[in-house]
Amino acid sequence: MALPKRIIKETERLMNEPVPGISAIPHEENLRYFDVEIHGPSQSPYQDGIFKLELFLPDDYPMTPPKIRFLTKIFHPNVDKLGRICLDVLKNNWSPALQIRTILLSIQALLGAPNPDDPLAPDVAKTWKEDEQAAIATATEWTKKYATPTNQTD
Amino acid sequence: MPPPNTPEDEIQTAAMSYHRNLNGRVGPQRRRNRWSTSTSASTSTLLSASASPSPFPPSPTRCSTLCGCIPSIDYQSLDYETPVDQALQCPICHTPFYMPLTTSTCGHTFCTECISRSLETQPVCPIDRQPVNTDRDLYRARVICDQLDRLKVKCPSKGCGLFCTRELLPAHYNVYCEYVLVHCPDPTCSRRVPRADAHPDNGCLHRNIVCTYCESEVMIAELEEHYDTSCYGHTAKCSHCNAVVVRHLMDKHLGRDCPGTKKYCRFRSHGCKMHDTRPAIEEHERLGCVYQAIGELKSLRLEDRARIEDLEHRLDGLDARMKRKTSPPTRPRVGSSSFMGGFVPIVQPESPRAAASAAANSASWGSTEDYMLVQFERLEAEIERAHTMILESDSQHTMRQINDLLRFNEQIYELTNRVGALSLQIRSLAVTTQQHNNVQGRAGAANGTPSSSGISSPGGGGAGTRGQSHEDGRRYHSNPPAMSRRSSDGRGQHPPRL
Amino acid sequence: MAVAQVPRNFKLLAELEKGEKGMGAGACSYGLEDPEDIFMTHWRGTIWGPPHGNHENRIYELKMECGDNYPQEPPTIHFVSQINLPGVSTVDGEVDPNAVAILRDWTKISAELSTNPRSKEDLLSLETALISIRRYMEENKKLPQPPEGSKYPMYD
Numbered sequence: 172m173a174l175p176k177r178i179i180k181e182t183e184r185l186m187n188e189p190v191p192g193i194s195a196i197p198h199e200e201n202l203r204y205f206d207v208e209i210h211g212p213s214q215s216p217y218q219d220g221i222f223k224l225e226l227f228l229p230d231d232y233p234m235t236p237p238k239i240r241f242l243t244k245i246f247h248p249n250v251d252k253l254g255r256i257c258l259d260v261l262k263n264n265w266s267p268a269l270q271i272r273t274i275l276l277s278i279q280a281l282l283g284a285p286n287p288d289d290p291l292a293p294d295v296a297k298t299w300k301e302d303e304q305a306a307i308a309t310a311t312e313w314t315k316k317y318a319t320p321t322n323q324t325d
Numbered sequence: 326m327p328p329p330n331t332p333e334d335e336i337q338t339a340a341m342s343y344h345r346n347l348n349g350r351v352g353p354q355r356r357r358n359r360w361s362t363s364t365s366a367s368t369s370t371l372l373s374a375s376a377s378p379s380p381f382p383p384s385p386t387r388c389s390t391l392c393g394c395i396p397s398i399d400y401q402s403l404d405y406e407t408p409v410d411q412a413l414q415c416p417i418c419h420t421p422f423y424m425p426l427t428t429s430t431c432g433h434t435f436c437t438e439c440i441s442r443s444l445e446t447q448p449v450c451p452i453d454r455q456p457v458n459t460d461r462d463l464y465r466a467r468v469i470c471d472q473l474d475r476l477k478v479k480c481p482s483k484g485c486g487l488f489c490t491r492e493l494l495p496a497h498y499n500v501y502c503e504y505v506l507v508h509c510p511d512p513t514c515s516r517r518v519p520r521a522d523a524h525p526d527n528g529c530l531h532r533n534i535v536c537t538y539c540e541s542e543v544m545i546a547e548l549e550e551h552y553d554t555s556c557y558g559h560t561a562k563c564s565h566c567n568a569v570v571v572r573h574l575m576d577k578h579l580g581r582d583c584p585g586t587k588k589y590c591r592f593r594s595h596g597c598k599m600h601d602t603r604p605a606i607e608e609h610e611r612l613g614c615v616y617q618a619i620g621e622l623k624s625l626r627l628e629d630r631a632r633i634e635d636l637e638h639r640l641d642g643l644d645a646r647m648k649r650k651t652s653p654p655t656r657p658r659v660g661s662s663s664f665m666g667g668f669v670p671i672v673q674p675e676s677p678r679a680a681a682s683a684a685a686n687s688a689s690w691g692s693t694e695d696y697m698l699v700q701f702e703r704l705e706a707e708i709e710r711a712h713t714m715i716l717e718s719d720s721q722h723t724m725r726q727i728n729d730l731l732r733f734n735e736q737i738y739e740l741t742n743r744v745g746a747l748s749l750q751i752r753s754l755a756v757t758t759q760q761h762n763n764v765q766g767r768a769g770a771a772n773g774t775p776s777s778s779g780i781s782s783p784g785g786g787g788a789g790t791r792g793q794s795h796e797d798g799r800r801y802h803s804n805p806p807a808m809s810r811r812s813s814d815g816r817g818q819h820p821p822r823l
Numbered sequence: 824m825a826v827a828q829v830p831r832n833f834k835l836l837a838e839l840e841k842g843e844k845g846m847g848a849g850a851c852s853y854g855l856e857d858p859e860d861i862f863m864t865h866w867r868g869t870i871w872g873p874p875h876g877n878h879e880n881r882i883y884e885l886k887m888e889c890g891d892n893y894p895q896e897p898p899t900i901h902f903v904s905q906i907n908l909p910g911v912s913t914v915d916g917e918v919d920p921n922a923v924a925i926l927r928d929w930t931k932i933s934a935e936l937s938t939n940p941r942s943k944e945d946l947l948s949l950e951t952a953l954i955s956i957r958r959y960m961e962e963n964k965k966l967p968q969p970p971e972g973s974k975y976p977m978y979d
Contacts, residue, residue, distance in 0.1 A: 177419040204830045230827045238833050252859045267443045268416040268451035
């Protein structure tokens with residue numbers, strides 16, 4: 172299967188000049204499928220957490236956005252129970268000038284700045300809006316429980 | 326050459342002349358002669374045609390993109406001679422622009438194909454999302470095109486490897502590149518051949534001929550590849566030393582002569598780890614490999630081991646024989662059960678020992694030292710055992726001798742006693758006879774004493790005292806029993822003598 | 824250019840979205856058994872009984888399991904609602920893959936698609952499997968059926 176030069180170039184750059192706090196490693200048998208790890212941003216309830224994600228570059232990438240979702244459980248108003256992410260640049264605001272690294276940076280930024288007004292998980296968003304302190308406490312607890320390396324058994 | 330009218334024409338003719346030089350330099354035509362001498366004429370016409378100043382393709386049979394049989398160049402997958410500046414790369418496909426279009430609203434540049442596809446989904450600039458109208462807001466920036474034209478690229482056809490400026494690539498690829506796969510000259514054949522071979526005179530290249538070097542059947546179109554990769558009768562370049570060798574001799578070359586191949590030291594089996602080029606290994610062996618001595622020691626050790634095994638075998642045989650020999654004589658000796666008791670336990674362990682030695686043989690020894698030590702101990706035990714056995718049989722023998730002697734002594738005593746008794750009897754008999762004679766021949770015989778003493782003197786000499794007779798019997802000189810018998814036998818003879 | 828091979832999880836996500844939106848043929852529906860099952864292994868499906876036969880106006884419940892090698896390997900499918908159909912276990916409702924065309928040929932089609940993708944249309948999915956089962960039910964619509972709504976004991 173011929174891989175477009177753009178994907179080869181992006182992968183090379185991700186491996187050679189990795190973004191701090193982010194890693195993306197392609198699967199050997201499917202070079203369009205990446206295992207991603209994002210470190211939770213500091214000063215956020217996700218601090219010290221390492222979140223696993225999976226990313227797939229569809230056939231018509233970069234004309235369509237990459238598909239990406241969390242594999243680690245996370246308490247966040249813009250991430251649903253199956254790890255799907257509500258982020259404008261992954262949907263309507265995608266531009267072919269964006270790249271894997273810019274998208275992963277956007278997701279890292281989303282962790283630092285949850286947007287409960289555009290929720291994907293309505294119950295989480297509700298907690299976030301009504302009692303932010305409780306929501307942040309839960310998010311911190313989940314980070315400890317599911318995203319701390321020693322606890323990641325699966 | 327007609328004077329160029331337009332800049333495009335100029336480029337075109339420049340490309341033509343460039344490729345003419347190319348045709349003169351590299352020689353696929355020469356290679357083609359190998360399998361078809363009939364093409365030599367056409368080749369020369371081809372060469373002369375390409376040398377002529379005509380700017381048009383020399384042969385009408387040469388397929389190009391115009392006839393639709395070769396795929397167009399994929400500009401996104403081209404390889405460039407040097408890394409291309411980021412500013413000349415499309416933000417969508419991340420490769421140098423092909424047919425760049427710039428937005429008039431925000432001044433961003435993309436490949437025509439990339440921006441068109443992006444605008445299909447969203448009519449905005451992919452960089453800053455400014456609205457873009459496909460028909461109105463895009464233009465081609467000349468300065469960018471010029472820079473792109475000067476980039477050096479590699480021809481995408483497999484095997485070509487030519488680098489040229491990007492503006493010359495279409496001419497080279499579409500018309501001249503000898504490696505581009507085009508239609509087979511035979512219109513009925515649907516397969517493809519490199520452009521160099523696609524000449525009507527060649528006919529269909531997808532039929533088999535017999536290779537002149539190795540006599541196997543090969544398709545004409547694959548003949549070059551066959552020569553280069555598999556034909557065993559054809560020469561090939563050694564990948565290690567660049568020597569040209571006939572392929573079927575390559576293994577021999579690599580194994581024996583090639584100075585470039587790495588080989589192991591002759592004494593690798595003895596543990597030498599030297600792995601280097603042939604000359605280095607030869608030098609190493611010439612200087613003397615340490616492992617040579619080690620190897621000799623090893624073989625000596627093996628010999629020793631074989632010898633030890635042989636000896637052990639023989640020892641086992643001897644053991645068995647000894648056992649057979651020593652056990653029967655002990656059986657008839659009824660009276661010496663005490664010996665049996667002492668002997669049997671020593672003979673009995675024979676079989677476990679043999680089993681142990683067999684086990685020892687089958688077990689692999691940690692080292693020769695261990696092996697030797699065990700053998701030594703075993704032999705020592707063997708000697709010890711033999712020693713005790715000798716002692717046993719020695720004492721046995723001595724006892725037997727003493728027993729025999731005792732018996733003889735007893736008999737001798739008995740006999741001596743008897744002789745004593747007999748001599749007494751004889752003496753008394755002699756006395757009686759003498760008295761009798763004296764009574765009978767008092768008148769006839771004047772003196773009987775001398776005759777009496779004549780007879781009795783040997784017996785009387787012996788039977789003078791008891792101790793004396795004992796002494797005589799032991800000395801055996803007088804032989805009293807025989808004497809007495811003779812005297813008794815000669816009883817009838819004596820009287821006439823008397 | 825060959826079509827990119829979609830990884831299992833993203834294929835199942837796409838199938839889930841299609842199922843949630845109800846873009847199917849209308850005769851079948853399906854969804855995750857547990858909406859938090861991040862690896863999307865256990866699914867529930869329903870088949871509206873095909874008309875003009877003993878299946879008419881009945882709703883059949885099924886459960887489906889997608890292994891790690893889905894979609895290279897077919898899902899395992901069980902009827903939860905009792906049904907009288909050759910190739911469906913009378914004990915636990917397991918559908919014998921050899922009885923249903925698409926399940927039988929699944930690995931073959933999958934291998935073919937990986938080397939020579941013919942269309943973007945999803946030939947192999949939970950939905951196509953359900954539709955194929957429904958077609959198979961239609962072929963056997965004359966068979967007498969157990970009382971409506973009865974389930975295999977293990978699912979009661």
